[in-house]
Amino acid sequence: MNTKKVLSLGLSVLMCGTLLAGCGGNKEEKGADASGKTLKIAGLDGGYGTKGWEAVAKKFEELKGCKVELQFEKNIADTLRPVITSGKDVPDVIYLSIGAEGGLTDTLVKEKAITDISSLLDMTIPGEKGTVKEKILPGFTDSFTSSPYSDGKLYLAPINYSPCGLFYNAGLFKSKGWEVPKTWDEMFELGEKAKKEGIALFTYPTTGYFDAFFSALLNEAVGPEKYNKLMNYDTATWKDAGVKKAFDTVGKLAKYIEKNTVSNANKEGFTKNQQLILDNKALFCPNGTWLPGEMKDAPRAKGFEWGFTALPKLTADGDAYSTTFSEQLYIPTKSNKDNKELAKEFIAYCYSDEAAKLFYENGGAVMPTANATALIKDDDANKLFYSVVEKGAKTNPVGFAAADAIEGVDLTSADGILYGTVNSVMTGKKTVDQWYDAVIKAVQKYDK
Numbered sequence: 001m002n003t004k005k006v007l008s009l010g011l012s013v014l015m016c017g018t019l020l021a022g023c024g025g026n027k028e029e030k031g032a033d034a035s036g037k038t039l040k041i042a043g044l045d046g047g048y049g050t051k052g053w054e055a056v057a058k059k060f061e062e063l064k065g066c067k068v069e070l071q072f073e074k075n076i077a078d079t080l081r082p083v084i085t086s087g088k089d090v091p092d093v094i095y096l097s098i099g100a101e102g103g104l105t106d107t108l109v110k111e112k113a114i115t116d117i118s119s120l121l122d123m124t125i126p127g128e129k130g131t132v133k134e135k136i137l138p139g140f141t142d143s144f145t146s147s148p149y150s151d152g153k154l155y156l157a158p159i160n161y162s163p164c165g166l167f168y169n170a171g172l173f174k175s176k177g178w179e180v181p182k183t184w185d186e187m188f189e190l191g192e193k194a195k196k197e198g199i200a201l202f203t204y205p206t207t208g209y210f211d212a213f214f215s216a217l218l219n220e221a222v223g224p225e226k227y228n229k230l231m232n233y234d235t236a237t238w239k240d241a242g243v244k245k246a247f248d249t250v251g252k253l254a255k256y257i258e259k260n261t262v263s264n265a266n267k268e269g270f271t272k273n274q275q276l277i278l279d280n281k282a283l284f285c286p287n288g289t290w291l292p293g294e295m296k297d298a299p300r301a302k303g304f305e306w307g308f309t310a311l312p313k314l315t316a317d318g319d320a321y322s323t324t325f326s327e328q329l330y331i332p333t334k335s336n337k338d339n340k341e342l343a344k345e346f347i348a349y350c351y352s353d354e355a356a357k358l359f360y361e362n363g364g365a366v367m368p369t370a371n372a373t374a375l376i377k378d379d380d381a382n383k384l385f386y387s388v389v390e391k392g393a394k395t396n397p398v399g400f401a402a403a404d405a406i407e408g409v410d411l412t413s414a415d416g417i418l419y420g421t422v423n424s425v426m427t428g429k430k431t432v433d434q435w436y437d438a439v440i441k442a443v444q445k446y447d448k
Contacts, residue, residue, distance in 0.1 A: 041092065042096075271294070278304055356371065361375075
């Protein structure tokens with residue numbers, strides 16, 4: 001189970017303690033004077049490793065004439081928390097995502113202790129002629145993981161993205177002569193065909209995976225503009241007929257769910273549900289790009305071949321969506337004020353073609369930039385996952401706007417009202433209407 005999938009949960013309800021307050025940032029058209037300066041970058045030594053950062057830092061040093069010091073650790077949140085509290089020797093740039101273990105970034109968001117870097121978008125990328133906003137893929141800087149306060153300003157720069165969608169056995173589809181459904185109507189028609197052959201249409205690892213699944217479905221149902229209102233706890237938008245249609249679609253899956261899914265939808269049994277795809281006992285399972293690696297040693301049916309698709313469209317002329325998770329870079333407000341412009345230049349450089357190539361070749365990370373997916377090699381299994389956008393799927397972020405915790409209300413955790421109730425809907429313990437009404441009541445408490 002990968003930590004990326006809980007990205008939205010840390011931002012939805014921020015309950016961490018107070019560290020700092022205040023934010024700042026100044027727009028400057030000229031590049032920062034880097035002579036004799038040392039830029040300090042701290043971050044998580046995670047799934048992509050540190051070699052990419054080392055290569056990018058070296059090239060930036062050559063480009064700007066400055067020195068870049070890197071501090072990457074597995075438990076970087078624990079290391080940095082007392083440093084930021086003290087305000088002494090705070091890193092100029094931090095690479096640590098919202099929702100990451102330790103909750104440091106979540107705390108800084110809550111306390112508005114992250115610098116406004118809106119001017120980054122208009123900066124010319126070091127070593128190139130274009131600006132950051134011309135290079136970065138649409139939608140990434142508009143999400144609540146980048147702009148958490150609904151004020152139109154950028155605070156966290158998105159990097160290293162990965163798409164989510166539905167995994168299936170492409171080999172089985174080929175042998176049966178089945179087409180991957182393009183609409184939900186076709187999806188349920190396929191469910192009837194598969195049922196006759198003793199194969200379930202759908203399974204899921206845990207309800208925690210419905211953050212990505214349901215976010216994509218909501219975008220299909222109401223479009224990105226209304227989706228942003230949903231993530232802002234706008235009760236009127238949650239009562240939109242399109243939103244109810246999304247709930248009804250999930251409810252209809254109960255007719256086609258693999259019978260053991262709910263009993264295994266937990267930390268102990270989730271791999272059993274994922275195994276259903278490899279054993280041809282279920283056709284589709286929502287997940288992220290980490291799934292093949294997670295199941296690399298698992299047995300599988302003869303002729304098994306990973307397949308991946310965005311969610312089916314709700315209507316034939318509608319849009320298909322794939323939720324994307326991204327990591328974040330940011331500048332703490334308590335970092336060295338004399339280095340803030342240089343820090344922004346470093347972040348801007350991360351969007352260069354050169355940096356994107358270094359990140360990919362030294363760890364496999366894919367930047368959310370126009371040319372990054374072209375770097376993915378034909379023999380790289382990830383090429384399949386990133387191809388969903390090339391095939392016409394639109395991408396959407398996941399995550400609610402920052403909000404104070406409300407006692408007794410758990411809206412968005414894996415066990416919460418929005419996602420956790422899916423188990424009860426699948427077993428028939430609750431109806432879709434009961435689920436939907438409970439979500440509306442919870443949203444109303446956040447709607448101010």
